[in-house]
Amino acid sequence: MFKHFTLKAILVLALPAVAAFTLATSASASPRTHVSFSASNDRASAGWSHGKGSPIDLTIGTSQASFAEITFHHLAATTIGSTSEPTFSTTNYNAGSPRWYLTLSDGNTLWGYPPKAGLNGSDFAWAVNNGNTYQSWSTIQAEEGGATVTGAFVIADADQSAGTTDVITGLTFNGTSYN
Numbered sequence: 212m213f214k215h216f217t218l219k220a221i222l223v224l225a226l227p228a229v230a231a232f233t234l235a236t237s238a239s240a241s242p243r244t245h246v247s248f249s250a251s252n253d254r255a256s257a258g259w260s261h262g263k264g265s266p267i268d269l270t271i272g273t274s275q276a277s278f279a280e281i282t283f284h285h286l287a288a289t290t291i292g293s294t295s296e297p298t299f300s301t302t303n304y305n306a307g308s309p310r311w312y313l314t315l316s317d318g319n320t321l322w323g324y325p326p327k328a329g330l331n332g333s334d335f336a337w338a339v340n341n342g343n344t345y346q347s348w349s350t351i352q353a354e355e356g357g358a359t360v361t362g363a364f365v366i367a368d369a370d371q372s373a374g375t376t377d378v379i380t381g382l383t384f385n386g387t388s389y390n
C-alpha cells in the first residue's frame with residue numbers, strides 16, 4: 212500500500228508540471244505550414260510518390276464525385292499582397308483539374324490553373340471566385356492584396372478520367388517548397 216501511495220503522490224505532483232511544460236513549449240513554438248492528403252472513397256488516392264518531399268501523386272477514382280487533394284495546414288497570416296505566387300507542375304491536366312483553390316478572409320476564393328492549362332501562356336492563370344477572367348498573380352495581388360489566405364488546397368477531380376494520376380512537382384506555397 213505504501214508503494215502505491217508513493218507512486219500516486221508522485222503522479223499527482225508530476226502531472227501538473229508535465230502539463231505546464233507542454234503548454235509552455237506549445238505556446239512558444241510557432242507551427243510550420245505542412246501538408247496532408249485526402250481522397251474520395253472510390254479508388255482515388257493522394258500521397259507522396261516515394262516518401263516525404265518527393266513528388267505527390269493525386270489519382271482520380273471511379274465516381275463522378277471523385278477527388279484527390281493536398282491540404283495546407285497552419286498557414287501564416289500573410290496577405291495576398293505579400294504572398295509569393297503558389298505554384299506546382301503536373302503531368303496531366305483537363306478541364307480545371309488539378310488546380311489551386313485558396314479561400315480568403317474577404318469571402319472570395321482564388322482558383323489557380325497551372326501553365327499546362329494554357330490559359331495564361333506559360334504562367335499560372337488565376338480567377339477570382341472561379342470567374343472566366345484569367346489573370347496573372349501580380350493582378351490578383353493588386354485586386355485582393357489586403358485579404359489573408361485562410362485555406363489552401365491543390366485539388367484534382369473527376370474532370371479527368373478515372374485512374375488518371377497527376378504527378379505534382381515544384382509545389383510551393385508562400386515561398387516554401389514541398390517537393
